[in-house]
Amino acid sequence: MAIKEISVKDLAEKALQKEELFLLDVRTEDAFQDWKIESENFTYLNIPYFDLLDGVEEIEDQLPKDQDIVVACAKGGSSQMVTEMLDDAGFTNVYSLEGGMKAWSEHLMPVKVSDLTDGGELYQFVRIGKGCLSYMVVSNGEAAIIDSTRKTDVYVNFAEQMGVTIKHVFDTHLHADHISGGRTIAQQTGAAYWLPPKDAEEVTFDYQPLEDGEKVTIGNTTIDIHALYSPGHTIGSTSFVVDDQYLMTGDILFIDSIGRPDLAGKADDWVMDLRETLYKRYKDLSDELIVLPAHFMIMDELNEDGTVAEKLGVLFEKNHGLNIEDKDEFRKMVTENLPPQPNAYQEIRETNMGKIDPEEEEQREMEIGPNRCAVR
Incomplete structure (x- = not known):
């Protein structure tokens, strides 16, 4: 199954419309604390992708089953990997942010x-x-x-x-x-x-x-x-x-x-x-x-x-x-x-x-x- 992605344009619309969304940011803690995607109805979890290389089992209970999840990283590569792992774990509502934070910065x-x-x-x-x-x-x-x-x-x-x-x-x-x-x-x-x-x-x-x-x-x-x-x-x-x-x-x-x-x-x-x-x-x-x-x-x-x-x-x-x-x-x-x-x-x-x-x-x-x- 192809990895589902969300464009920065569509994510920006969700932010402006104040829609509810769960954002899994897989950059380092320092990078996340310094700068992240913001919206008042977004929920956040920051887990560096290298902590997920052996699997996503330890964070499954921290993720919603009934809400869209967007995975974000620096350039869009690590988020694709994590999105695929979550999809394999049964999460069907997960999207990788296309282009990552670099694309978000330029939109x-x-x-x-x-x-x-x-x-x-x-x-x-x-x-x-x-x-x-x-x-x-x-x-x-x-x-x-x-x-x-x-x-x-x-x-x-x-x-x-x-x-x-x-x-x-x-x-x-x-x-x-x-x-x-x-x-x-x-x-x-x-x-x-x-x-x-x-x-x-x-x-x-x-x-x-x-x-x-x-x-x-x-x-x-x-x-x-x-x-x-x-x-x-x-x-x-x-x-x-x-x-x-x-x-x-x-x-x-x-x-x-x-x-x-x-x-x-x-x-x-x-x-x-x-x-x-x-x-x-x-x-x-x-x-x-x-x-x-x-x-x-x-x-x-x-x-x-x-x-x-x-x-x-x-x-x-x-x-x-x-x-x-x-x-x-x-x-x-x-x-x-x-x-x-x-x-x-x-x-x-x-x-x-x-x-x-x-x-x-x-x-x-x-x-x-x-x-x-x-x-x-």
Whole structure:
């Protein structure tokens, strides 16, 4: 009998729909504790596959007979072995996760955020396994992409399906937790690639400087992308106000947390820049703007429709990082609550600068692991 598999797309749908499912993760305990597939109605058991080489008898009583079981490993090979063993033991409801955690890390789901003024549309691309969020603004046959991941074919194919031409590609900052696809998309499509110049001092390629007050119109409609200089996560971090409705905050402000200022080794220098952006620049903006960040931390931040979005005014009420009046307390909170730095973040920064050009498999390895762009 052929081994039954489940695709990352189908598993992501189950996670978003909050279906009940039993997940048997056969990676090492350290890998599981560091990063796993999350959903509030998933039940978990972590048993390293090498503990199951002699058989699955010792875990049979820990597995449900009346619920689907998904077996996950790093790349999809060990999970196939364990799935076959469980099938032989009489479990007919077991599925191996196709491609393993590597495939889970790369999966992108486009979700429509809303229609825009004068007929445009805004889409959010949710990278559920990594917590990355990217965007496509569509208007009158043209498109702009913001904070794309390296899975560039997803955006290019989506634009083709929509019948639109990609004219502009933006990065809100020089990313350190994932490899940007912005430059590649620009090369593939002839689009302009925009970067904040203060983050681009070491890049090895040509780009369009994205500076405070810059306006880029998409299509022939009045959908302007207004750049707002907002340092703190990086010295060049730049936010966008799209269609006077949406605030794309990059890695400065998230739904349940704020950005970390240390990924260039300058936490003490940049922490007050972070406060200035959050407590003054953003405070001057309309509370009605809907925040669209470049990352989410936990599944609870996803709305019922699968988007990650919230009004700025609500975040000023509920986000702890926006409600620390004392500057010294803010500095202490930020600098003393930094999670471990992202996997291979220095190499990722150098890749995004164009200094190195790793092979595809090396790029996958560099990105493996959880999103760590926020202050805890």
